[in-house]
Amino acid sequence: MKKNFILFLIFALAVITIAEFIGFQRIPLGPIAINLLPLVFAILITMVLGMAIFRKGIFKKIYSEKNVSFAGKYLIFIMLPLMARYGADVAPKLQEILQIGWIFLIQEIGNLGTVLLGLPVAIFLGLRREAIGATLGLGREGELAYISEKYTLDSDEGRGVLSLYIIGTLFGAVFFSIFAPIMLHLGFRVEALAMASGMGSGSMMTAASSSLAASMPGMESTIIAYASASQLLTSFLGTFTMVFLAVPLQQLMYKLMVRGEKPWKKAA
Amino acid sequence: MEKSSLNKYVKFGLVVFMSVGLILFTQEIKLLKNPESTPVSSMTIWGLLVLWLFSMVGIVISDLAKKVPIGFIQNFPVLGWVSITSLVSCMLSDTFIKAISAVDFLSITTPILTFAGISVVDRLADLRKTSWKVAIVAVFVFIGTYVGSALLSQIGLMVTGH
Structure with missing residues (x-):
């Protein structure tokens, strides 16, 4: 048991070393460049090596049931120093942030984009009640709790939100580390993108804001301060935005789009 | 305890x-x-x-x-x-x-x-249990929240002249 854990720690150190030595990579794709940070290599290496086909010999010991569940159970605690770092980033800029505080507030409403953009696509692809779960939000713990309370997880809505949760957990960080700098190339202000990075998921926010910071090194402190202030705001307001704005908007749009089909199932 | x-x-x-x-x-x-x-x-x-x-x-x-x-x-x-x-x-x-x-x-x-x-x-x-349709939807959900927030902040910053 103990031996496996030591192996696991050595493995983590090895992955960090490899990821850091690969370093910051810039892959030009026409006019746009994709930035890959060590954190992306770290998550890719650990995920690929954890696939069933590699789980033999030493990797079977490293990815033992106990070690994987340790990583899952304590991931939040491993993230705490990062959250503590954010305080130091926000504090010197707090005045500046409060001055444009209303922008931070209104951009929270932008999280409705999951419904506005996601729901029509889902309906177009033929999804129905599954779409309710899959587009209510980013599919993190908040949406998971709301959907499971209202519909249970063993319903179409529940399967929708669970699928989104799994996809977000696996690919969210990688997706945003690539997507955020693309938006920068499209002409968005880095401050706006930094604020948008506080979406309510720690790893996605970290991925988005660090790849922005890597693209504009001179702005690092502003980017991190804005992203973490917005993230903190999302953890305060996220539930309210979901219950009072996203849910009614989603029901309205759903009714309009599936008019003439099976009626909307009224939920308790 | x-x-x-x-x-x-x-x-x-x-x-x-x-x-x-x-x-x-x-x-x-x-x-x-x-x-x-x-x-x-x-x-x-x-x-x-x-x-x-x-x-x-x-x-x-x-x-x-x-x-x-x-x-x-x-x-x-x-x-x-x-x-x-x-x-x-x-x-x-x-x-x-x-x-x-x-x-x-x-x-x-x-x-x-x-x-x-x-x-x-x-x-x-578990990925096998999710359909390709939800995977496509997920991409638009991610883009939706990010672009939605970024657009509103961009407009906000422009209005204030920052």
Whole structure:
């Protein structure tokens, strides 16, 4: 048991070393460049090596049931120093942030984009009640709790939100580390993108804001301060935005789009 | 009861200590690769200790908040409590900011994503249960929230003339 854990720690150190030595990579794709940070290599290496086909010999010991569940159970605690770092980033800029505080507030409403953009696509692809779960939000713990309370997880809505949760957990960080700098190339202000990075998921926010910071090194402190202030705001307001704005908007749009089909199932 | 809760905090303390240890390791490796990155000084060590301390204070506050009979406060995540603890402390004293700033930001992120990657491997099999349709929807959901927020902030910044 103990031996496996030591192996696991050595493995983590090895992955960090490899990821850091690969370093910051810039892959030009026409006019746009994709930035890959060590954190992306770290998550890719650990995920690929954890696939069933590699789980033999030493990797079977490293990815033992106990070690994987340790990583899952304590991931939040491993993230705490990062959250503590954010305080130091926000504090010197707090005045500046409060001055444009209303922008931070209104951009929270932008999280409705999951419904506005996601729901029509889902309906177009033929999804129905599954779409309710899959587009209510980013599919993190908040949406998971709301959907499971209202519909249970063993319903179409529940399967929708669970699928989104799994996809977000696996690919969210990688997706945003690539997507955020693309938006920068499209002409968005880095401050706006930094604020948008506080979406309510720690790893996605970290991925988005660090790849922005890597693209504009001179702005690092502003980017991190804005992203973490917005993230903190999302953890305060996220539930309210979901219950009072996203849910009614989603029901309205759903009714309009599936008019003439099976009626909307009224939920308790 | 007393003893088990003490044991719990010792365990959390060790895990967070491991986390700051990994950050130090990452920062050293980063320096090996690029000698111009953030140096490791005695301030860095103080910074890591401060990060550890704020994390632990946040954990304790989060546990105390669970006893407050207000749902909103009960459910506020421990991650948020730690940020608030740090924010308030850093407002009170610049010393904390100086110490924490000696810790390289990106060196904090690599170990976290290493553990995040390990923690999700057993979910890879669940991917088969999700349909390709939801996978496409997920991409638009991600784009939707990000572009939605970015557009509103962009407009806000333009209106204020920033």
